[in-house]
Each structure stands twice: as structure tokens, then as C-alpha cells.
Amino acid sequence: MRYQTARAALGACALAIVVASMPQRALAVDCSGSQPRPIELGVSGGNIHSFNKKKTLCSSGTLGSMVQDGSGTQFILSNNHVLDDTNKGKRGDPIVQPGLADVSCVQDPTTAVANLSRAVKINFGGTNTVDAAIAEVIPGDVSSSIMNIGPIASTTVAASPGLAVQKQGTATCLTMATISGVGMHGKISYGKGKSARFVNQIVINGPLPPNNFGGPGDSGSLIVTTDSCPRAVGLLFAGSGDQKQTIANPISSVLSKLHVSMTGGCTPAVTAPQAVEQAGNATVSKELLDSATAVRDRHEDQLMKIPGAVGTAIGMSDTPGQPAIEVYIDKMTPEAQASAPKEVEGLPVKLIENGGFVAY
16 A cells, blocks of 8 residues: 555645655656546555544555446456455445545545445455455446556456566556466565465566566556456555565456456457466466475475565476475575475475565
8 A cells, every 4th residue: 555644733744655766657647646537547546534543644555447247337446455445444435536645635525436335355364365345436437448558358367477467556557577476375464463364376576676566555456468458367465575576366366256357348369268278377387386386285384484484385496387386585594594495395495585575
């Protein structure tokens, strides 16, 4: 999330964004400002009540993409912690554009573009697969096109290490990178000592700040392929503290949990299910990924005992087409290096320092 401190005595706000200054990129328009109606997606937004308890801090994220239910009703797709204010929202809450952190924490109902419909509750005491919510669009106020990307397909693609992807978000705007890991298990910090365990997530490596793939405020961005008619891959919701990794929910899990489908605006050149599957698994075969995941699962308890370990995933080894187990650690220390196995059941183990995982 992007945060801003409310200073009631001054009647204004001082910017307090928990990320380095926004990268400068050659983009069509401001990614965080107010957009003309109907808005494109991939822009600033959030629940109109996204304040802390004392109303001294407001926040905003990204209104990611458009989805629809079986009756054709259209919704904005984003994260629970963006639209549902981390389990605190109420059905019908106005979803405003821009989000509060981009308008000096001023609540203005006239800037609403949707109303909160439903969210998948974040379970802070158990296991999660998605951080997702939808809000029914106000007719005429929202376009299905994503800023700087355009229309997308109604079909989706499974994530695989090496797959090239892009996303449009309010903090870092349009960025491109490749998926580095799948099947990620780890704890995500939501601040104030609260964390939630997530399983089977996507990891995207990108250039380092100020040109990183994602950052705080990009939560809710839709991650898509780089095709001429992009297909959805995941829903961005978190990342590493050093911003080396961005974390996303698999889009299939998101759509299934919310009982919706992508709202398409173009037709991809490859439409056959077999071809789509191959496109999503071009670098490491599904069979090898499944086998590596099973090995990781059998040794996960051991791997998570490495000092500073915060998560694991299946990535690529130094041998083309072969998987490896990645172990993410908060800080690289001699103790961590000494206790980490070089391999398990023949699979190489890679230690990756990242500063821990936080919700973006």
C-alpha cells in the first residue's frame, strides 16, 4: 500500500510513502493521479474508509482490472487489503479513484467508481491462497482497458519460471520482468505485527529500485503476459522488503475464489488450450515443476529452520530447463549459509536474501 499521514491541524497531509521516490518512465499519463471517466485500470484507488483507527494515516493501492460474473455484471478486481481495507470493509463501501493517499487523505464520495461487493477474507491464523476482492463498477465510470497495456484477453495463462510478464500499477507504472519462482510458501507481513501465511504463490524478479517490477502501492495490479493480446497470469499483492521480488496470487485461484472471469477485450493469437498451457510452461516442464514441488514439500520443515528463512519456492537452476528450490531469507548470515543444504534429493538449493515479505 501507499501511505500518507493526515495532519488535521494543518488541514492537509504530508506524504509518507513507504517506498523510494516513484521511478520516472515514459508513460502516457500520471499513474497515481485522477483519471477522466471512464477510467482505465492499473491506476490509484481504494476504499474510501482506508484509514487507521485514529484516522492519522490513509492508504491506497491499485485498481487492477475488470472481471465479470455469470450474469455479465462487471467488477473491478484488486486486493482485499486495497478494496476491503484488510477485512474491515462493508458491502457497498465506495471505491474511490484516486485512492486516499494520492488526494491528501480527503474523502470525496463523488470520486467513487465502484462499490465493494465481496472479498476473500485474509486468515491471519491459518493458510491463504489469495488476497483478493471485487467491487461492482458504477455504469459508465470504468473501462476494461488497462493503462499503458490496453485491452486483455478473457483467457489466462499458468505461471512458470522464465515466463515474460508485465504489469501496470500506481507506484511503479508499467514494468516488465520474468517469473522467477512458483509454488511460493511464506509469511507476508501486513504491519503492526500481523502476518499471514500464503501458499502456492508466484514470484517475479525484476530490476532493483528505482526500476523494480513492483513496489508499495502496486497492490492489486494485474500481471499479464507480454503478447499483443495479453493474458492474465497473477494478481500482485506483496513483495520483498528490498523489492527484489514481487509476489502474486495465481489468477486461476483468484477467479475461482470470487466466482468471476476476466473481461476480455481482444483475442490472443493462440487460443487452443494445449498451446496456452505450453506457452505458460515453456522453460521448465510441468512434470519437472510438480516433481520439484513434491521434493520441496517433503523438506520444507527442514528448509524453514535455516536461520532467517521466510519462504520457499520452485525456481530455475543454473542448468537450462531444470528446477531448483529457492529459500528466501531475511538476511544472509554465516549461520544461514552454514545450515543450508546444497541440495535435497538431487535438487539444488539456492539461498536468496530479500529482507522478508510485506504486503504492497
